[in-house]
Amino acid sequence: MDILLIGGLWLDGSAWGSVASELESLGHRPVPVNLPGQGDGGASATLDDQVAAVLAAVDAAAGKPMVVGHSAACALAWLAADLRPEGLAKVSLVGGFPTLDGQPYADFFEVRDGVMPFPGWGPFEGPDAADLDDEARRKFAAAAIPVPAGVAKGVVRLTDERRFDVPVVVVCPEFTPAQAREWIGSGDVPELARAKHVDFADIDSGHWPMFTKPTELARILAEAAGTV
Numbered sequence: 390m391d392i393l394l395i396g397g398l399w400l401d402g403s404a405w406g407s408v409a410s411e412l413e414s415l416g417h418r419p420v421p422v423n424l425p426g427q428g429d430g431g432a433s434a435t436l437d438d439q440v441a442a443v444l445a446a447v448d449a450a451a452g453k454p455m456v457v458g459h460s461a462a463c464a465l466a467w468l469a470a471d472l473r474p475e476g477l478a479k480v481s482l483v484g485g486f487p488t489l490d491g492q493p494y495a496d497f498f499e500v501r502d503g504v505m506p507f508p509g510w511g512p513f514e515g516p517d518a519a520d521l522d523d524e525a526r527r528k529f530a531a532a533a534i535p536v537p538a539g540v541a542k543g544v545v546r547l548t549d550e551r552r553f554d555v556p557v558v559v560v561c562p563e564f565t566p567a568q569a570r571e572w573i574g575s576g577d578v579p580e581l582a583r584a585k586h587v588d589f590a591d592i593d594s595g596h597w598p599m600f601t602k603p604t605e606l607a608r609i610l611a612e613a614a615g616t617v
Contacts, residue, residue: 493542
């Protein structure tokens with residue numbers, strides 16, 4: 390199966406290198422997506438540009454792909470389900486959840502000179518970054534691509550309720566499946582509360598398992614793809 394891999398904020402497609410290699414060895418075709426403004430294009434990119442790039446990858450896939458979104462890009466994966474509800478086999482959400490209709494995509498940190506740079510490790514101290522050593526943190530920060538303001542502040546629009554028919558697997562890194570179920574059940578994640586098929590997978594990692602647990606993450610994704 391084609392597995393489209395969409396990195397979160399500050400990442401380009403190269404973030405998936407180790408995961409992609411493992412997925413290939415497991416018989417799948419990984420497709421890391423370079424998003425406009427995050428590895429392709431410049432600071433003028435918009436959320437619509439990124440959505441278009443994801444849809445282009447979906448449309449180019451052989452058969453129905455599984456779309457994997459990491460962190461903020463879980464919103465992009467869910468937008469793919471909204472805009473191609475009959476074209477996806479499954480959506481996998483790694484360390485994040487869908488953004489609600491009408492909400493900004495990722496207006497989380499300060500925007501300077503038209504971009505939202507990586508804010509440093511302060512906001513991520515604790516479970517998010519506990520498994521990243523000093524060298525890994527240095528490499529991440531050095532490679533981090535500032536996110537265009539037109540992406541971070543872009544407004545998510547969801548229009549097709551058939552998205553709730555697309556099967557979902559929630560991969561839980563810095564939180565547990567029990568916590569994810571609780572958040573969904575309590576109404577904190579209303580999009581997934583309405584989804585008809587939601588499974589959960591646990592991975593013992595921080596927020597960036599593609600760097601710290603790539604083999605385990607690949608096997609989880611391969612298993613999810615194989616159960617479609």
